[in-house]
Every structure is written in C-alpha cells, then in structure tokens.
Amino acid sequence: MRAVVIGVHLRREDIEPVAEAIPVGDLFLSGAAVADDQPLGDRDLLLRVAQMRARLLERATFIAMRYGFAVRGSDEAMAKCSPHLERWRRLLAQHRDDVEMTLKVAVASSRPRPERKDFSSGADYLRALHDVTRATVVEPRFREAASRMGKTRWLHRDDRSLECALLVARDGVDRVRAAGEQLKRDFPDVPFLLSGPWPLEVFADDDHQ
Secondary structure, X not given: OEEEEEEEEOOHHHOOOOOEEEEEOOEEEEEEEEOOOOOOOOHHHHHHHHHHHHHHHHHOOOEEOOOOOEEOOHHHHHHHHHHHHHHHHHHHHHOOOEEEXXXXXXXXXXXXXXXXXXXXXXXXXXXXXXXXXHOOEOOHHHHHHHHOOOEEEXXXXXXXXXXXEEEEEHHHHHHHHHHHXXXXXXXXXXXXXXXXXXXXXXXXXXXXX
C-alpha cells in the first residue's frame, strides 16, 4: 500500500485522524492511502486529497508537498526526505502561525509570444519564451498597494498574469480579504483573483530565505 504525501508537519496530532501520519525523524508527513493499482491521477483520489489538505490546514500550518510524491512506509519516506528535515523543521517553527494567500493578477501589458519556427534551437526558443514571461507587468500603483497586504513574493507564471504570494498570520486572513475588496474598489480596471488560505509552499523555498 502506498501513501500520497500531502505535507510536512511538526506534530503527529496535527495529522491524525484526518490522514496517515508517517514519521520522518522528529517530523511527520501526512499521507493519503492509495491502492497499488490506483493511478495517482484518478479524479476521486485528487478530490479526496484536496479535501484532506483543507482539513489539515484548519488544524495547523504545514509545508505542502508537490502532488504525486508517494512513499511506502516510514523507511522510504526517511530515505527520500532526510536531506530536507533541518530546513523543514526551521520553517515550520518560524511560520507555525502563518499561512499563504495568492493574488493572481492579469498583466497590464505583455510582449507577443515568440514563434518556434523563428529559432534554430529549442534552447534559444525557451530563453525567448522565458524573457517574454519575465517582461509581464501589472499597473505599478496596484502592485504597490498589493505589496502592503503582507510579506510578498511576485512570481512570473506565464505571459498573461503575475502571481503575488502573500505570507500572513492566521488571524490576519480576514484583514487581507478586506484589503482585497478595497483593491477592487480602488483599481476596478485591474482583474485579479485573491485565494487562500493555503499551506506553506512559495515561502517554503529556501532560495528566498
């Protein structure tokens, strides 16, 4: 029997009985049991994991794992996760009372996507595509106002939108939602979607610590 890993947690009681608790050192992985013959892309499984993820976040903040990471027991989990345990422990202790929220914003301007036929190599094409994505911008005053909502990281996901990840205290979620409503009133011509709360994901990236 496999388990699809949902997240990394400080305490076993943050997981059970919502999900299976898999020890890794002095931390725990939350897992959803999966039969050996059940595809990880199965729709019912995806819905079940999403529901478990939401219930787990109600209990305590955790570090989200990329979907599709599966293990067979604690020994395999430890073998795969041991290089990351110290960093995870530090992040969970530091952000125990924090969650993420996401602001996805339609760009104010963007450059045309490059045509593959205009490039002699795939590497050149990918570099040009990356440059176009990085060139996307949102209205500067909107970006400044959004950045006051919490600790932010702006991410270039594609050439038509920018994503702002917000790190906020659990007791500040309603304040951020109210700030989102104020953004709608102040910038009616800037389409955006505010969602969350979510577990730690963007802010679990050590490159930005």
